[in-house]
Amino acid sequence: MTDTGSPSPSRRSLLGWGGAGLALGAAAAGGAAAMARTEDGTEPAGSAIAFHGPHQAGIATPVQDRLHFAAFDVTTDDRDAFVQLLKDWTAAARRMTAGHTVGEGAYGGLAEAPPDDTGEALGLKPSRLTLTIGFGPSLFEKFDLTDHRPEALADLPKFAGDNLDKNRSGGDLCVQACADDPQVAVHAVRNLARIGFGKVVIRWSQLGFGKTSSTTPEAQTPRNLMGFKDGTRNIAGTEPDRLKKFVWVDEKDGPRWMEGGSYLVARRIRMHIETWDRTSLQEQEDIFGRDKGEGAPVGKAKERDEPFLKAMKPDAHVRLAHPDTNHGATILRRGYSFTDGTDGLGRLDAGLFFLAYQRDVRKGFIPIQRSLAADALNEYIQHVGSALFAIPPGVRDQDDWWGRTLFSEEA
Amino acid sequence: MTDTGSPSPSRRSLLGWGGAGLALGAAAAGGAAAMARTEDGTEPAGSAIAFHGPHQAGIATPVQDRLHFAAFDVTTDDRDAFVQLLKDWTAAARRMTAGHTVGEGAYGGLAEAPPDDTGEALGLKPSRLTLTIGFGPSLFEKFDLTDHRPEALADLPKFAGDNLDKNRSGGDLCVQACADDPQVAVHAVRNLARIGFGKVVIRWSQLGFGKTSSTTPEAQTPRNLMGFKDGTRNIAGTEPDRLKKFVWVDEKDGPRWMEGGSYLVARRIRMHIETWDRTSLQEQEDIFGRDKGEGAPVGKAKERDEPFLKAMKPDAHVRLAHPDTNHGATILRRGYSFTDGTDGLGRLDAGLFFLAYQRDVRKGFIPIQRSLAADALNEYIQHVGSALFAIPPGVRDQDDWWGRTLFSEEA
Numbered sequence: 001m002t003d004t005g006s007p008s009p010s011r012r013s014l015l016g017w018g019g020a021g022l023a024l025g026a027a028a029a030g031g032a033a034a035m036a037r038t039e040d041g042t043e044p045a046g047s048a049i050a051f052h053g054p055h056q057a058g059i060a061t062p063v064q065d066r067l068h069f070a071a072f073d074v075t076t077d078d079r080d081a082f083v084q085l086l087k088d089w090t091a092a093a094r095r096m097t098a099g100h101t102v103g104e105g106a107y108g109g110l111a112e113a114p115p116d117d118t119g120e121a122l123g124l125k126p127s128r129l130t131l132t133i134g135f136g137p138s139l140f141e142k143f144d145l146t147d148h149r150p151e152a153l154a155d156l157p158k159f160a161g162d163n164l165d166k167n168r169s170g171g172d173l174c175v176q177a178c179a180d181d182p183q184v185a186v187h188a189v190r191n192l193a194r195i196g197f198g199k200v201v202i203r204w205s206q207l208g209f210g211k212t213s214s215t216t217p218e219a220q221t222p223r224n225l226m227g228f229k230d231g232t233r234n235i236a237g238t239e240p241d242r243l244k245k246f247v248w249v250d251e252k253d254g255p256r257w258m259e260g261g262s263y264l265v266a267r268r269i270r271m272h273i274e275t276w277d278r279t280s281l282q283e284q285e286d287i288f289g290r291d292k293g294e295g296a297p298v299g300k301a302k303e304r305d306e307p308f309l310k311a312m313k314p315d316a317h318v319r320l321a322h323p324d325t326n327h328g329a330t331i332l333r334r335g336y337s338f339t340d341g342t343d344g345l346g347r348l349d350a351g352l353f354f355l356a357y358q359r360d361v362r363k364g365f366i367p368i369q370r371s372l373a374a375d376a377l378n379e380y381i382q383h384v385g386s387a388l389f390a391i392p393p394g395v396r397d398q399d400d401w402w403g404r405t406l407f408s409e410e411a
Numbered sequence: 412m413t414d415t416g417s418p419s420p421s422r423r424s425l426l427g428w429g430g431a432g433l434a435l436g437a438a439a440a441g442g443a444a445a446m447a448r449t450e451d452g453t454e455p456a457g458s459a460i461a462f463h464g465p466h467q468a469g470i471a472t473p474v475q476d477r478l479h480f481a482a483f484d485v486t487t488d489d490r491d492a493f494v495q496l497l498k499d500w501t502a503a504a505r506r507m508t509a510g511h512t513v514g515e516g517a518y519g520g521l522a523e524a525p526p527d528d529t530g531e532a533l534g535l536k537p538s539r540l541t542l543t544i545g546f547g548p549s550l551f552e553k554f555d556l557t558d559h560r561p562e563a564l565a566d567l568p569k570f571a572g573d574n575l576d577k578n579r580s581g582g583d584l585c586v587q588a589c590a591d592d593p594q595v596a597v598h599a600v601r602n603l604a605r606i607g608f609g610k611v612v613i614r615w616s617q618l619g620f621g622k623t624s625s626t627t628p629e630a631q632t633p634r635n636l637m638g639f640k641d642g643t644r645n646i647a648g649t650e651p652d653r654l655k656k657f658v659w660v661d662e663k664d665g666p667r668w669m670e671g672g673s674y675l676v677a678r679r680i681r682m683h684i685e686t687w688d689r690t691s692l693q694e695q696e697d698i699f700g701r702d703k704g705e706g707a708p709v710g711k712a713k714e715r716d717e718p719f720l721k722a723m724k725p726d727a728h729v730r731l732a733h734p735d736t737n738h739g740a741t742i743l744r745r746g747y748s749f750t751d752g753t754d755g756l757g758r759l760d761a762g763l764f765f766l767a768y769q770r771d772v773r774k775g776f777i778p779i780q781r782s783l784a785a786d787a788l789n790e791y792i793q794h795v796g797s798a799l800f801a802i803p804p805g806v807r808d809q810d811d812w813w814g815r816t817l818f819s820e821e822a
Contacts, residue, residue, distance in 0.1 A: 066593075066620075068750070073757075106638050107703040111693040118688055119638020119703055120621075120748070123631060167755075182477075182593075182620040186636075186750050190759060194688050201757035207620065207750055209477075209593040210531075220534060225597075227517050227530020277529055277605050282522040292518040292530055337531070339479070339597050339618055340751060344578075346484075346612035348601060 048126035051097045053394040054260045055248060058130030059332065059357050060237035062216045064178040067208030067336040068185040069266065069353065070193065071136070071171025071387055072200040079143050083407050085199045089133070089192055090401040096188050099126030102195070118194065121187035129179040131188055133402045134264050134389025139172040148406060150258050152249070152360035153390045156265070160373040161382060168268050168385030171203045176264075176355070178334075182207070204385070206268065208336020208353050215332065221295060221303060225271055225337050225350055226380070228288050229295035230317070232303055235332040246330045246364070247357050249393075257405035260393030262357045265331075265365040268338075268385030271351040276380045287376040289316030315376040326371050331356040331364045351381065361388065459537035462508045464805040465671045466659060469541030470743065470768050471648035473627045475589040478619030478747040479596040480677065480764065481604065482547070482582025482798055483611040490554050494818050496610045500544070500603055501812040507599050510537030513606070529605065532598035540590040542599055544813045545675050545800025550583040559817060561669050563660070563771035564801045567676070571784040572793060579679050579796030582614045587675075587766070589745075593618070615796070617679065619747020619764050626743065632706060632714060636682055636748050636761055637791070639699050640706035641728070643714050646743040657741045657775070658768050660804075668816035671804030673768045676742075676776040679749075679796030682762040687791045698787040700727030726787040737782050742767040742775045762792065772799065 049057050076082055092102045103109070103116030140149040175192055177185040186207070193202050212224045217236040221229040235242045244250070249258045276284070285291050289298050289312040297307030297318060312319040323330050334357065339350040358364030372378070392403055460468050487493055503513045514520070514527030551560040586603055588596040597618070604613055623635045628647045632640040646653045655661070660669045687695070696702050700709050700723040708718030708729060723730040734741050745768065750761040769775025783789070803814055 070753075107692060109692065111696075112691050114689050115638075115692050115695075115703070117638075118636075118684070120634045120636050122634060122638065122704075183748065186620065186748075186761075190684065190688075190761075193759070194685070197685070202753050202759065203757065205750075205753050205759065207618075207752070209597065209618065209620070223531045223533060225529075225531050225601075227526075227528075227533065273529070273601065274605070274608070277601075278525050280523050281518060281520065281526050284526075285522075292526070293533075337594065337597075339616075341618070342481075342613045342616050346614070348604070348613065348616065350597075350601075 047128050048098050049128050049130050051094050051395060052397055052400075054396070055262070055394045056130075056132045056391060057097070057394070058132035058176055058178050059247065059262055059334070059391070060215060060235075060243055061128075061130055061178075062219075062237055063211045063214055063334055064128050064130070065180045065211055066178070066182040066185055067211075067353070068177045068182070068189045068205065069208070069355075070175050070177075070189045070205040071203045072173040072175070072193075072196065073203045074139065074142055074172045074200050076199045077142065079407075081199055082143065083403075085196055086403045086407065087401045088195050090395055092191060092195055093131040093188075093402070094395070094398075096191065097126065097129045097131060099129075102191050118187065118191055121184050124181055124184055127179040127181040127184040129177065129184050129188060131192075132176040132178075132391060134174040134176070134391045135403070135406070136171045136173060136387065136389050138170065142172060145406065148255060148257065150249075150255055150263075150390055152253065152258075152362060153263055153388065154362045154366065156361070156366065156386060156388060157370075159369050159383065161378050162386070163382050163384055164386050165384050168204050168206075170387055171389075173200065174264070174266070174387065174389045182209070206338060206353050206385075207340075208338050210337040212335045212337055212352060213333040215334070224335075224352055225273055226276055226284070226288075227292060228284075228290060229303060230288070231333045231335075232295065235330065242330070243332075246359055247332050249359055253359065258390060258392065259405075262359065262391045263361050263364070264389045264391050265354075265356045265358070265361060266385075266387045266389070267354040267356075267383050269352045269354050270349065270382050270384045272347075272380050272382070273350055274347050279380075286313050287315075287317060287380075289313070289318035313376065315374050317372075317375050317377045320371050320375050321368055326367050329364055329367045331358045331368065357391070458539050459509050460539050460541050462505050462542075462806060463808055463811075465807070466673070466805045467541075467543045467802060468508070468805070469543035469587055469589050470658065470673055470745070470802070471626060471646075471654055472539075472541055472589075473630075473648060474622045474624055474745055475539050475541070476591045476622055477589070477593040477596055478622075478764070479588045479593070479600045479616065480619070480766075481586050481588075481600045481616040482614045483584040483586070483604075483607065484614045485550065485553055485583045485611050487610040488553065490818075492610055493554065494814075496607055497814045497818065498812045499606050501806055503602060503606055504542040504599075504813070505806070505809075507602065508537065508540045508542060510540075513602050529598065529602055532595050535592055535595055538590040538592040538595040540588065540595050540599060542603075543587040543589075543802060545585040545587070545802045546814070546817070547582050547584060547798065547800050549581065553583060556817065559666060559668065561660075561666055561674075561801055563664065563773060564674055564799065565773045565777065567772070567777065567797060567799060570780050570794065572789050573797070574793050574795055575797050576795050579615050579617075581798050582800075584611065585675070585677070585798065585800045593620070617749060617764050617796075618751075619749050621748040623746045623748055623763060624744040626745070635746075635763055636684055637687055637695070637699075638703060639695070639701060640714060641699070642744045642746075643706065646741065653741070654743075657770055658743050660770055664770065669801060669803065670816075673770065673802045674772050674775070675800045675802050676765075676767045676769070676772060677796070677798045677800070678765040678767075678794050680763045680765050681760065681793050681795045683758075683791050683793070684761055685758050690791075697724050698726075698728060698791075700724070700729035724787065726785050728783075728786050728788045731782045731786050732779055737778050740775055740778045742769045742779065768802070
């Protein structure tokens with residue numbers, strides 16, 4: 001991550017030119033602090049994902065290795081202040097995803113003021129950082145926007161086996177930060193939280209250390225903490241037809257402000273891995289409906305072979321989650337494994353942080369999760385957190401900002 | 412990570428040869444399960460760190476990117492059973508650090524039995540995994556070994572500002588898993604915990620997402636979550652004289668069973684990052700005694716320039732932690748940044764998981780931490796977890812095992 005724009009000299013260059021004596025060093029620092037920095041610097045090293053576009057990045061984008069997900073509650077009832085925050089967040093997100101620091105950087109402002117950027121990502125590459133914002137159902141209540149709440153953002157029913165912790169559920173807003181370097185993802189969420197001080201507060205957050213899904217068809221399907229490949233036939237970023245059909249809100253769906261957006265269901269799924277680990281290989285494979293080594297569906301040789309559902313047990317996970325069992329319901333998955341230390345009983349607090357994107361929650365997650373009520377896997381997992389967000393369309397250009405279609409046009 | 416040794420055919424190869432019909436697939440699986448697998452397979456792709464040696468790997472080894480650290484309590488009082496566990500753990504650690512699965516693998520055993528390996532690291536590289544074991548003071552009580560407890564494993568006093576949570580402190584044993592891929596580190600700790608079922612239980616564990624120290628002198632010093640470089644003059648793996656002087660227990664130190672070993676102090680240090688982030692750049696730099704951009708000590712131009720301590724404020728962190736302030740006391744640091752979600756007040760539960768290795772705790776961490784009682788940084792940090800372990804010498808060869816010098820020779 002670059003702190004300063006070129007061709008402005010960096011603070012260190014100034015010190016180098018001026019000599020490095022103690023008093024002179026301090027004076028030079030003051031001089032550097034007063035210099036303006038360009039908004040966008042030179043192209044940073046490493047890979048950056050484009051921030052602007054019709055859809056937000058971080059959905060169809062090839063899945064990055066690490067996640068930091070944060071749900072926020074809005075603490076201000078000043079709509080103008082909130083809109084300004086959305087604009088400030090957009091500006092910061094635009095810079096961070098390009099590999100730059102926030103604002104004047106970690107050591108580029110006035111010495112008497114807190115730096116604009118917290119600094120721990122200095123020197124790190126952009127790391128394919130994406131930042132994706134979402135609006136929770138409760139946000140529509142806060143700013144008298146209930147008329148604008150999409151019907152497709154349907155409240156989730158209580159599902160069989162749910163054991164939801166409200167401290168890990170809900171939220172007025174969310175930010176999904178994905179990157180190949182976790183320090184880059186954590187830095188981004190932290191700096192957005194900091195910019196939001198006095199207007200929003202983090203309600204809960206979740207670190208994901210390993211991706212469990214791929215949106216790149218040629219890539220290896222990663223394994224979850226049960227040791228299985230799951231979600232083989234995920235929607236790929238290279239499948240425009242399936243994205244259009246299952247993920248992106250279009251002009252016929254309404255409301256207009258959501259065109260190009262999507263809906264996100266986030267579920268924290270605790271795995272009872274100690275119990276799972278004492279289960280026989282045969283039972284594990286029966287439960288998933290795949291073999292463990294290759295990941296092939298029952299009776300097939302290769303992971304990507306079309307599953308023959310009737311060869312599986314009636315309560316097999318693949319069978320119950322398959323579109324054919326659910327009138328074609330299909331979601332785009334971007335889940336991550338988590339391990340959050342240990343519970344009071346010496347068991348790892350580990351599992352899957354499940355992120356599902358869809359064009360309409362009523363036709364995506366809800367029917368699939370209802371079908372999974374019979375899932376043999378339920379003996380080994382429990383849903384302990386749940387949240388739901390409308391994901392507005394992408395930021396089109398330098399003048400656009402997150403949520404403009406909702407807060408400015410009120411389409 | 413490879414599941415099977417070559418040239419034994421893998422289960423999938425057998426299925427390929429035999430046809431992939433459902434009934435035949437099941438029969439072939441049984442056949443594959445009955446085949447012996449070689450203990451060590453072909454050289455796995457990617458980089459593996461040697462497990463055998465006079466010292467345990469994971470101390471002077473170049474610091475890997477990610478950490479999973481677990482403290483265990485022993486629940487058996489059967490000494491023979493515990494010794495068997497140490498042997499079983501050694502065998503598993505030898506395989507996992509080489510990039511292999513535990514035992515017969517994730518799908519290589521009997522279909523009717525739970526697999527020997529949990530499987531989520533299949534297909535991943537060795538990722539420079541190191542596994543380092545330690546024995547806590549309480550272990551010496553458990554097995555009537557109090558005569559063998561080293562004096563250098565001195566109980567830590569209560570330090571100024573300590574606010575220790577006993578659920579994040581202590582432990583009869585520890586395992587430090589470091590790897591460049593967090594899934595590989597988590598997999599290793601989980602599989603050791605699984606092998607220990609009924610004999611040990613995880614007391615607490617900590618994931619570290621970003622290293623904050625380097626033991627490679629030419630490498631960039633990573634930044635902590637305060638945005639600063641710290642520990643610039645860390646002991647490097649390429650400095651045998653400093654390792655000998657400050658890290659490794661030698662024959663003069665005693666007890667004999669610790670020769671080639673070391674001592675580890677682990678501290679969970681919560682950072683009040685929201686408060687820190689509202690502090691001016693000048694104050695941040697005064698507190699550390701370095702500038703934020705380059706990391707140079709006060710009045711110097713480059714990070715690695717020798718600090719002039721008297722140019723710093725009397726309560727500057729670098730000044731108080733420096734060997735010159737502490738009669739030469741020096742530790743080897745391998746700390747990691749952590750972020751464990753959010754506390755009840757909407758603040759990130761984030762900070763530094765500090766790991767310090769030394770030849771004698773009385774001459775390493777204790778005097779340095781006493782000196783840091785005056786540290787200006789204390790306004791922004793709090794030590795909330797603490798543990799102490801004797802790190803036995805390395806496993807010499809295929810027949811050796813973790814802790815043999817203590818449990819077999821009773822030197």
